[in-house]
Amino acid sequence: MNNNGRTPVIDVRDIYKTYQMGEHEVRALAGVSLTIYPGELVAIMGPSGSGKSTLMNVLGCLDQPTAGSYRLDGVDVEQMKEDELAAVRNRKIGFVFQSFNLLRRTSAIDNVEQPMIYAGVSAKDRRARATEALESVGLGTRLKHFSSELSGGQQQRVAIARSLVNNPAIILADEPTGNLDSKSGAEIMCLFQTLSREKGITVIFVTHDPRIADHCKRIIRIADGLITGDDLVAEQRDACAEHSAFTAAAALTAAAPGKMSAKK
Amino acid sequence: MAAVIESIRLAIRTLSANRSRSLLTMLGISIGVGAVISLLSIGAGVQAYIDDLFAGAGTNIITVQPGKLQRGGPPGASSSAQLTEGDYRAIVANTPNILAHGAFLQSIGNFIYEKKESQVIVYGVTPSYTVIRNWLPAQGRFVEEADNTSRLRVVVLGQTLAKDLFEDADPVGQVVKLNNIPMRVIGVMTSKGASFVGDQDAVAFVPLMTAQDRIFQAQAQAKSGERIVNAIAVQGASEAVRPSIESAMRTVLRERHRLAEGDEDDFTIVSQTELINTFGALTSVLQIFLGAIGAISLLVGGIGIMNIMLVSVTERTREIGLRKAIGAKRKTILSQFLIEAVTLSLLGGLIGILIGAGIAAVIPFFADFKPQVRGSAVGLAVGFSITVGLFFGLYPAWRASKLNPIEALRYE
Ligand SMILES: Nc1ncnc2c1ncn2[C@@H]1O[C@H](COP(=O)(O)OP(=O)(O)OP(=O)(O)O)[C@@H](O)[C@H]1O
Ligand SMILES: [Mg+2]
Numbered sequence: 001m002n003n004n005g006r007t008p009v010i011d012v013r014d015i016y017k018t019y020q021m022g023e024h025e026v027r028a029l030a031g032v033s034l035t036i037y038p039g040e041l042v043a044i045m046g047p048s049g050s051g052k053s054t055l056m057n058v059l060g061c062l063d064q065p066t067a068g069s070y071r072l073d074g075v076d077v078e079q080m081k082e083d084e085l086a087a088v089r090n091r092k093i094g095f096v097f098q099s100f101n102l103l104r105r106t107s108a109i110d111n112v113e114q115p116m117i118y119a120g121v122s123a124k125d126r127r128a129r130a131t132e133a134l135e136s137v138g139l140g141t142r143l144k145h146f147s148s149e150l151s152g153g154q155q156q157r158v159a160i161a162r163s164l165v166n167n168p169a170i171i172l173a174d175e176p177t178g179n180l181d182s183k184s185g186a187e188i189m190c191l192f193q194t195l196s197r198e199k200g201i202t203v204i205f206v207t208h209d210p211r212i213a214d215h216c217k218r219i220i221r222i223a224d225g226l227i228t229g230d231d232l233v234a235e236q237r238d239a240c241a242e243h244s245a246f247t248a249a250a251a252l253t254a255a256a257p258g259k260m261s262a263k264k
Numbered sequence: 265m266a267a268v269i270e271s272i273r274l275a276i277r278t279l280s281a282n283r284s285r286s287l288l289t290m291l292g293i294s295i296g297v298g299a300v301i302s303l304l305s306i307g308a309g310v311q312a313y314i315d316d317l318f319a320g321a322g323t324n325i326i327t328v329q330p331g332k333l334q335r336g337g338p339p340g341a342s343s344s345a346q347l348t349e350g351d352y353r354a355i356v357a358n359t360p361n362i363l364a365h366g367a368f369l370q371s372i373g374n375f376i377y378e379k380k381e382s383q384v385i386v387y388g389v390t391p392s393y394t395v396i397r398n399w400l401p402a403q404g405r406f407v408e409e410a411d412n413t414s415r416l417r418v419v420v421l422g423q424t425l426a427k428d429l430f431e432d433a434d435p436v437g438q439v440v441k442l443n444n445i446p447m448r449v450i451g452v453m454t455s456k457g458a459s460f461v462g463d464q465d466a467v468a469f470v471p472l473m474t475a476q477d478r479i480f481q482a483q484a485q486a487k488s489g490e491r492i493v494n495a496i497a498v499q500g501a502s503e504a505v506r507p508s509i510e511s512a513m514r515t516v517l518r519e520r521h522r523l524a525e526g527d528e529d530d531f532t533i534v535s536q537t538e539l540i541n542t543f544g545a546l547t548s549v550l551q552i553f554l555g556a557i558g559a560i561s562l563l564v565g566g567i568g569i570m571n572i573m574l575v576s577v578t579e580r581t582r583e584i585g586l587r588k589a590i591g592a593k594r595k596t597i598l599s600q601f602l603i604e605a606v607t608l609s610l611l612g613g614l615i616g617i618l619i620g621a622g623i624a625a626v627i628p629f630f631a632d633f634k635p636q637v638r639g640s641a642v643g644l645a646v647g648f649s650i651t652v653g654l655f656f657g658l659y660p661a662w663r664a665s666k667l668n669p670i671e672a673l674r675y676e
Contacts, residue, residue, distance in 0.1 A: 062589060062669050083593045090591020101586045101673065105281045117270050118591035162590070 007074060009169050009202050010036040010059060015068030017054050017225075028054035029065065030225035038169070041196040042204045043213035046222035052206045053174055055222065059204065060093055060172045061085045073169040090118050094163025096173035096205075100155040102147040102162075108134060109143040112162045119166050133161035137191055153184025160191055164201075171195070173205035177212055183246040189215040189239035215239045267596070268603070275604040278576075279611075285572065286608060292568040293612030293652065294619060296561025297645045301620025301637065303554040304644075306627065307547060309635035314543050324363075324500040325396055326509055326535045328355070328517065332528055345530035348490040349476075351520055355496060359512040361505040366392035367493040369472060371480045376441040377429040384425050384466045386442065388475025388484075396497045404436040404451030411450075412471040415478055419447040422467035423455040442468070443479055506535055562648055565612065566656035573605050573660035584664050585672025598665040605657020606650055613649025617642055 017029035028051045036042055044052050057063035058070065061077055064085075070078045073092050080088065089095075094115075102111045112130040121129070134143055137157040147155050156176060163171050171192075177185035189212060195201045213219050214237045221229035279286040330347045352367040369388035375381065387393070394406050401420060411418050419442060426435050435449045447470065456464035476484040476491045484492045500509050510533050517531050577584070584597060592600075624635035 057670050060589070086588065086591050086593045089589060095589050097673070101582060103583060103586070106277075114587070115590040117267070118596065120267075
C-alpha cells in the first residue's frame with residue numbers, strides 16, 4: 001500500500017477476540033491483520049455484528065485481544081496493564097463516539113480540558129489549548145455553552161476537539177456521523193479530512209453509510225470477524241465542499257420563507 | 265496535589281448540579297454532628313458551671329451532716345439522728361490538721377422591714393463561715409465571736425434579701441424584724457448568684473448561739489437538752505490529710521453516738537473531693553451517652569452517603585466509561601468518587617457544626633448555664649465527618665473504579 005518506507009502507526013497481526021457465551025464461543029475477531037500509516041483517513045465498513053466495534057476497541061486499547069500482536073506508534077501494547085493502557089489512551093488516542101459522550105452540565109471548554117487533566121497539564125495551558133482546539137473545529141464562540149445548549153453536530157465537534165487536545169497519533173471514531181443529519185455529517189468528515197491532510201493525524205472511523213465512506217482514500221471491509229476487503233477509493237469526495245453546498249442551500253431556503261412554510 | 269484540587273472542584277461541581285439531593289444526603293451527617301456538638305457544648309457548659317460552683321466554696325472543706333446518706337439519694341433526713349454542739353466540740357478537740365471549723369443551724373425565717381416582708385433561709389453560723397464558704401460581706405462586717413458568745417441580735421443579709429427589704433437604701437445599721445424579733449443589720453454579703461439549688465443570695469446569717477437560744481429555740485433543742493446543729497464543717501490543712509481527718513471525725517462521732525461495731529453511721533461525712541468525683545462520674549456517663557448518639561447518627565448518615573454514592577456511580581456509568589477511555593486510571597476514578605463522598609460528609613459536618621453552635625447559642629435564653637463550643641469538639645466533628653465519608657465512600661468508589669470502560673460506555 002502507500003508504504004514509502006515509513007513506520008506504520010498501527011500494526012496489527014493475526015488478532016483474535018473470542019467471547020465465551022456459556023457453552024459456545026463467539027469469535028468477534030478471527031485473525032485480523034492490518035497496517036495503517038500516519039495521516040491516513042480510513043473507513044471501516046461491514047454488516048452489523050461483523051466485529052467493527054470490537055476491532056475499534058482493540059485498536060483503542062480499551063480491550064485486549066485474545067491472541068495476536070498490536071504495535072501502536074512503535075510500542076507493543078498487547079501485554080500492557082490496565083493503568084499503562086489508560087496512559088496510552090490518554091496520550092496517543094483520541095476517541096469520538098456515536099453518542100458524543102460529553103459530560104452533562106459541563107461547558108464545552110471544560111469538556112475539552114478533561115483529557116489534559118489526566119495528562120497533568122497545568123490549568124493555564126489547559127485553558128489555552130482547549131480554546132485553540134475549539135476554535136479549530138469552528139466553536140470559538142461556544143466555549144461556555146453546555147452540551148445541552150449545542151446541536152448534535154456542534155456536540156460532535158466538541159468531542160473532536162476533546163480528542164485532539166493531547167496531540168494523539170490516531171483518532172478512532174465508531175459511527176461518528178450515525179446520529180447526525182447529512183449536513184452535520186459532511187461537516188464532521190470535512191474536519192477529519194482536514195486533520196488527516198493538514199495535521200497528519202491518522203483517523204479511523206466506522207460507518208454504515210457508503211457516501212460517508214467515500215470521503216476517504218481507503219475503505220476496509222469486515223465480515224464475520226475477518227477483513228474481506230481493503231480498497232482504495234478512486235475518487236475521494238470533498239466533504240468541506242459538500243458542507244459549503246449545504247450551507248449555501250440553507251441560505252437559499254432561508255431567503256425564500258414561502259417555500260419553508262410550504263414544506264412544513 | 266493538583267489532581268486532588270481538580271477532584272475537589274469536580275466534586276463540588278457535580279454535587280451542586282444535584283443540589284437538593286446532595287443537601288438531603290448531608291442532612292443525616294448534619295443532624296448527627298449538630299447533636300454531638302450541641303450536647304458536647306452543653307456538657308462543657310455544665311462542667312464549667314459545676315467547677316464554678318465548687319470554686320465558690322473554700323478549699324479542702326469536709327462537712328458532717330446528721331443521718332445516713334442513701335446511695336444516690338440526698339443527704340440527711342433519713343433518720344432521727346442529730347448532731348449536737350457537744351459533737352462539734354469533740355470533733356474540734358480530737359481532729360488533727362484542721363485550719364478552721366464551724367457549726368451551723370439552718371432554718372426558715374420571716375423578715376419584716378417597714379411594709380416589706382420576705383421569707384428566706386436563715387443560717388446560724390460561727391465566724392469561720394466566711395472561710396468555709398469562701399464568702400465575704402460587701403458592706404459592713406460578718407458575724408464575729410463576740411456576737412456569738414453574747415447572743416447578740418445582729419443579722420447579715422444576702423443580696424437578694426437586702427434588695428427585697430431595702431431596695432437601694434443602705435441596710436447597715438437598720439433594724440429588721442426576724443420572726444418578730446428586732447435584729448440590727450451589721451452587713452450585706454457579696455452576690456453568689458443563682459445555682460441549681462436556687463438563688464444563693466436569698467439568705468441571712470445570724471450568730472449560731474443567737475439562733476439556737478433566741479430565734480429557733482424549739483428546733484435547736486435535742487432530747488438530751490443539748491443544743492442542736494445541722495452541720496459541722498472543718499477545713500483540712502491539705503488534700504493529703506483528708507482521710508485521716510475523716511477517720512478521726514468518724515471515730516469521735518461513732519463513740520459519742522454509742523454506735524456498736526457493725527452499726528451503720530448515723531451521720532454523713534462529705535468532702536468536696538468526693539462531690540467533684542461524683543459529678544465527674546456523672547459527666548463521663550453523659551459523655552458516653554452522647555458518644556453513642558453521635559456514633560449512631562453518624563452511622564446512619566454514613567449509610568445514606570454510601571447509598572447516594574452507589575446511585576451516583578450507576579447514574580454516571582457512561583461518564584466513568586468516558587473518563588477511563590480518555591485516560592483516567594483506576595486510582596483516579598477511585599479518588600474522584602472518594603473525594604466526592606468526603607466533600608459531602610465534610611460539608612454535612614460543617615453545617616452540623618453551625619447547627620450545634622446555633623443551638624448552644626440559644627440555650628442561655630432558656631437555662632442558667634452557658635454551653636461552651638470547644639475547639640476540641642469541633643475538631644472531633646470534622647475528623648469524624650471525614651472518616652465517615654472515607655469509610656462509606658470507599659465501596660462505591662471502588663465499584664466505580666472497577667467498571668469496564670467498554671461496558672460502561674455502552675450502558676444505557
Ligand atoms: N462483551 C461481549 N460479550 C459477548 N459477545 C460480544 C461482546 N461484544 C461483542 N460481542 C459479539 O461480537 C460480535 C461483534 O460485535 P461488534 O459490536 O464488534 O459488532 P459491530 O460490527 O460493531 O456491529 P454494529 O454495526 O451493530 O455496531 C457480535 O456477534 C457480538 O454479539
Ligand atoms: Mg458497532
